[in-house]
Amino acid sequence: MTTARTLALEVLSRIEQDDAYSHIALSNQLASAELDMRDRALATELVYGTLARQRSIDTVLSRFVSRKLDRLDMPVRLNLRMAAYQLIYLDRIPAHALVNDAVKLVKRACGQRTAGFANAVLRNMLRSKHKWAPFVESDRTHNPARYLGLKHSLPDWIASRLLDRHGLQRAEELAEAFAGRPPLYLRELANGVELPEGVRRLDAPPGALRAESSSPELRSLLEAHRLTIQDLGSQLIAHYCGAHAGQRVLDACCGLGGKSLLLASQLATGDTLVACDPLPSKLEMLANTLAALPIEPTVVLRQTTLQQLPAADGNFDVILVDAPCSGLGVIRRHPETRWRRSPADVDSLAELQTELLDHALQRLNPGGTLIYSVCTFTREEGPQQIERLLKRHPRLERAPLPERGFDWSPFVNERQELDLNPHDHDCDAFFAARVRLRST
């Protein structure tokens, strides 16, 4: 019989064995299981929590297991990890019940002997709570990256990037926030939608909503294209572009078009939005969404890289480069990303971002605005890209914030760059900047 725990284990093993993405593996398993809402929520918590806390959990577990954890059979390792997650981080689940459950699952997968081993490890853990802290306090001063990495379950190199950008105190707050779960943000696609219980309008930006949980009413509004799911940060970026009727706009890395749709809603009949991305699957999905919505401007989809966007598409007044990036700002949604990325990825992505910015500039009309955004917090992919861009192109200058009828100050830094994070804004971590090409 499928339970929250067997389902979570299945998802964790697909992630470990097949390099699956957590959100896809989880939604596939949930779709084919008959679990009630409570068990679905528990399975989700177990998958994301165990992945997000993996380094901290493994550090603690290794004090109770004489062999290296990666030498254990996968079902034993995953069961121990998931049980340790519940013991250390969830206080609502009775310890003895969850240990019994874990031991039963190990017995089913690997037999009585291994179940005895798992039982000994977990009971020993229960007796030794003083060993549950994965970090050493003195490292906070002497080796802050290691301290942060062990305490908040990040590889040291990611902890170093957070420290580099934010300093220790802020980095600690952010690292803890990155281990949590993201809230559900939505956007109104139509006026006058009657909101189901548990969904509320936000003060800013216009049309943004927050839901406490999903519900059948909410799902029908999504299916009817009256609402769409979109993180608060993503919505803010589309507003930050400041597009308005009469402009020609390029969404240069449109992906599934979350931002393209909001940009299109700011244009009028007769205006053009060009959206390009090299991935056909993404453009196909965007084309389907567009077909279901009343869109005023002409939206042209191009399956191409920005570098190869046909010259015939002309130049633009507003260009959004929502660039491919290391994605560390969305690790609440994709906790496995922290174990799959490397510093070399950051370097090569930063190179690609520089190239994309230079190409975008060639398509910008004099007086036009270029908006650069990434969902990550590394300095190289964020503020440094803009500093270097301004140095390479003396005709560029920082552009003022667009007038959008709400106060930008909670969302921007002293350079008026959008600087969002889960601790301060409870949304994904995004960085965005606006620059303008002087007319002369």
Ligand SMILES: C[S@@+](CC[C@H](N)C(=O)[O-])C[C@H]1O[C@@H](n2cnc3c(N)ncnc32)[C@H](O)[C@@H]1O
């Ligand atoms: C951060 S995602 C974009 C997300 C999207 N703007 C949204 O709001 O849903 C980056 C996108 O850049 C695309 N991409 C990668 N290389 C590119 C290139 N050279 N030119 C244009 N797009 C590129 C990727 O396929 C990916 O969809």
